[in-house]
Amino acid sequence: MKLVGMICVALGLAYCAYLAMLYIGQDRMVFPRRPVTAERVAEIHKYYKELESFDVKTADGVTLRGYFLPRVQGGRPAPAVLYFAGNAEEQSGFFLWSPSELPTYSLVGVDYRGYGASEGEPSETALKADALAVYDALAAKIGPDARIAVMGRSLGTALAAHVAAHRNVAGVILVTPYDSLAAVGQDSHPLVPVRLLMKHPFDVAPDAARVTAPTLMLVAGADQLVPPRHAARLAAVWPGPKDVQTVVGASHGSISDSPMYWTLIRDFLNARFAAGGPR
Secondary structure, eight states: OHHHHHHHHHHHHHHHHHHHHHHHHHHHHHOOOOOOOHHHHHHHHHHOTTOEEEEEEOTTSOEEEEEEEOOEETTEEOOEEEEEOOTTOOGGGHHHHHHHHSTTSEEEEEOOTTSTTOOSOOOHHHHHHHHHHHHHHHHHHHOTTOOEEEEEETHHHHHHHHHHHHSOOSEEEEESOOSBHHHHHHHHOTTSOHHHHOSOOOBOHHHHTTOOSOEEEEEETTOSSSOHHHHHHHHHHOOSOEEEEEETTOOTTTGGGSHHHHHHHHHHHHHHTGGGOOO
16 A cells, blocks of 8 residues: 555656646747748848838837838738738748738738747737737838738737737638637646646637637648647637638648648638728
8 A cells, every 4th residue: 555655646746747847848838939040031032122121119118020021002002911920930931932822912920029030028918919019010001091911820810819809900811720729738738737727828719709800710621739629619709700711631730731722811812802992
């Protein structure tokens, strides 16, 4: 019996150590950060001569750095797509491919705190406030008739939803969305009280309930990182008009390689901004 007790104590200590490791290491798991190289920045500027730096100063004095590729339609600024990246991305990757795939739209992306060349430390609270600040800076830059769609991928879907819940966006594009990051984490660690440990749960449902803008959800059918059921749960509480498209066979990382990916995004944006509207 004494041996059994010792084993139980050892297992309990090991379990507590595992929980402590997860709690301490969660910031790096949620926000692994990605630097940007001078070579990558030079590359995207080489391909797109009109590409501008787009920096935003936050209310707490942090400078966020990103990119703005302006386009013109009918003599006025083209509708803009504001991109919120996944947690393993920095924004220069988006600008390697999207300008050629979305040739008639202005494109904007600003790196999260601690990503790319942006200053600061990332957190859910900070990133949500920053997302609104970036949207407001973009709207001020484009002018009073700003027409902006927000697009998020993976982690960035929560930020796109947050902006859409608090600003008058023209459309929403969510790539590999989820209902709650805590729920995704719970699936990955079924024996851990994830919801109690998570500092950045990214619960999308409260924002989803406020979104009325038309929305495109792109789900990776073979996604093992964010299983499709999480997108289904989000869609179930999303009150506005929505089009949920599953890319069969695509994984979390490979969905953008599908021929359907940019076609669905272009079709959605073209429908939203046909004949110069909406505003």
